[in-house]
Amino acid sequence: MLRPFARFRAHMPTRPRYLCSRCGARWPCAPARLRLLTRYRDDPAGLLLHLGAYFYAALVDQPRTPPADLTRQMFGWVPDEIMHPDP
Numbered sequence: 502m503l504r505p506f507a508r509f510r511a512h513m514p515t516r517p518r519y520l521c522s523r524c525g526a527r528w529p530c531a532p533a534r535l536r537l538l539t540r541y542r543d544d545p546a547g548l549l550l551h552l553g554a555y556f557y558a559a560l561v562d563q564p565r566t567p568p569a570d571l572t573r574q575m576f577g578w579v580p581d582e583i584m585h586p587d588p
């Protein structure tokens with residue numbers, strides 16, 4: 502039997518592989534991306550800092566994974582207007 506509100510459980514990363522705790526996709530999965538974009542809608546720098554913290558932790562947790570792969574996983578989905586804002 503599902504616990505109350507279990508279906509509303511957030512899509513959070515699990516360490517050390519950074520897979521989603523709910524759907525098993527690489528984190529951030531699509532629902533997590535949507536939640537992050539909504540949460541940081543008015544704070545794009547905050548989104549990058551938030552992802553940067555997970556990126557750093559992933560580098561430590563996965564020392565054999567090429568950093569470029571982790572960069573793609575954590576930041577590859579971020580819209581260009583956030584990654585490269587107009588000056």
Ligand SMILES: [Zn+2]
Nearest residue numbers: 512521524530
């Ligand atoms: Zn998920």
